[in-house]
Amino acid sequence: MVRRSNLPTAAKASRLDAGRAGKAKPRAHTIDDVAARAGVSIKTVSRVVNREPNVREETLQRVLRAIRELNYRPNFSARNLASARAYLLAVLYDNPSDNYIVGVLEGVQSACEAAGYGVLLQPCDVTSPRLIDQVYQMVAQRRVSGLVLTPPLCDHVELLHSLDVDAIDYVSIAPYDEDRGKPFVSLDDRRASHDLTEYLLGRGHRRIGFIKGHPLHGAASRRLLGYMDAHHEHGVTVDQRLIAGGMFSFQSGVECGRRLLHLPERPTAIFACNDDMAAGVLHVAHGMGLDVPADLSVAGYDDTPIARYVYPSLTTVRQPIRSMAQGAVECLIPAIRQRSGLAPEGPITQRFEYELVIRDSVAALPMTTGVAQ
DSSP: OOOOOOOOHHHHHHHHHHSSTTTOOOOOOOHHHHHHTTTTTHHHHHHTTTTOOOOOOOHHHHHHHHHHHHHHOOOHHHHHHTOOOEEEEEEEEOSSSSSHHHHHHHHHHHHHHHHHHEEEEOOOOTTTTHHHHHHHHHHHHHHHOOOEOOOOOGGOOOHHHHHHTTTTEEEEEESSSOSSSOEEEEOOOHHHHHHHHHHHHHTTTTEEEEOOOOOOOOHHHHHEEEEEEHHHHTTTTOOOGGGGEEESSSHHHHHHHHHTTTSSSSSSEEESHHHHHHHHHHHHHHHOOOOOOTTTEEEEOOTTTHHHHHSOBBHHHHHHOHHHHHHHHHHHHHHHHTTHHHHHHOOOOEOOEEEEEESOOOOOOOOSSSSSO
C-alpha cells in the first residue's frame, strides 16, 4: 500500500533538495530567523520553544506561525523536558469507536493518577498534511512530557521519525512495527483473529464474511491475516467477495453488512474487526428479518461494552484495552524519567493476553464436520 506523505510542504522540499546530487544542503533556519520573522526577541522565541508560561496568546501564535513557515525544528531535548515539565501526557487518537477511546482514556487516567501526571485527550486527523505541525504545536503550548499514540497514529512513519529526531517521548498501543526500540504495548492480534475464525469454522461455517478495519491500522492487517490463516490451515477456500473494507465505525459495519448480506450466496457468519462494526451488521440483519444466530452468526473484536448491550450479545475477542492503556503509561513514564536522569531505566514493552468470549450471537450449522470445535 502506498502511504500518503504527511510531511509539511517546506519539510518535503528541504529533504528533496538535500538529496539531489550536486546540490548544497539548504541552510537550516535558526532561532534568530524565527525571531526576525515573528518580530520578537530571541528570548521570547526561546520561552515559546521551552514551553515557559506567561507568553501572550497573540505573541505565542505569531512565534508558532513563524516556526511552521520556516520549518524550524526546536530541539525538544531531555534538558528542556526536565526543566519545563508539566507532568502531562497527551493521548493522540483518530478512531471512530467511542467505546475504544473511553477504554484507553480510563486506563491512561488510572496510571497517570498513580504517577502524579495529568492527561490531555487530543483528536487528530491521520490524513492531514498538517498533522506533524499540529502535534508539535500542542506539545509546545501544553508543555507535554510524553505522548500515548493509538492506532493508526502509532503507525504513521513520518510522525514517528519526527518524534525520534526531536527526542519527544512516546509510547505506542498495538503498533504494526514493534522493532523501533521504543516503548509499546501489544497483544497477538493475528493469533486472536485466527482463533475466533477457527471457532466459527468449528461451528460448521464455511462462508464466513470478514469486515476489515481502517486500512492504516496495522492491527487491522494482522486480523485479516489471522482470518486467512485459519481458512488455509483447514483447507477452506476464501471467497474474496466475502471480505469487505470497514473503517471501525458502526456506519461502516452497516454498509459492509448490507453488501455482504445481499450477495447471491450470502455468508452464514460474519466476523467484524471490532464490536462497533459487528453491531452495524446486527442492525442490518434485524432490518432484513434475519434471525441471529439462527440465520446468521455474527462475531466482533475488543469486547467493548456494546458487545454486551446489543441483542443478541456478541461473541468476540476480549482485548484488555483499559489494561493495555494503563501498561502504556507504565512503560512511558520510566522512559521519560530515565531520559531526564531522574530514575533508572524500566521495561519499555508489555504484551497482553486475549480471550475468546462466547455469547449468543453464534450458532452451529447443522451437520458440523471437518474441523474440531
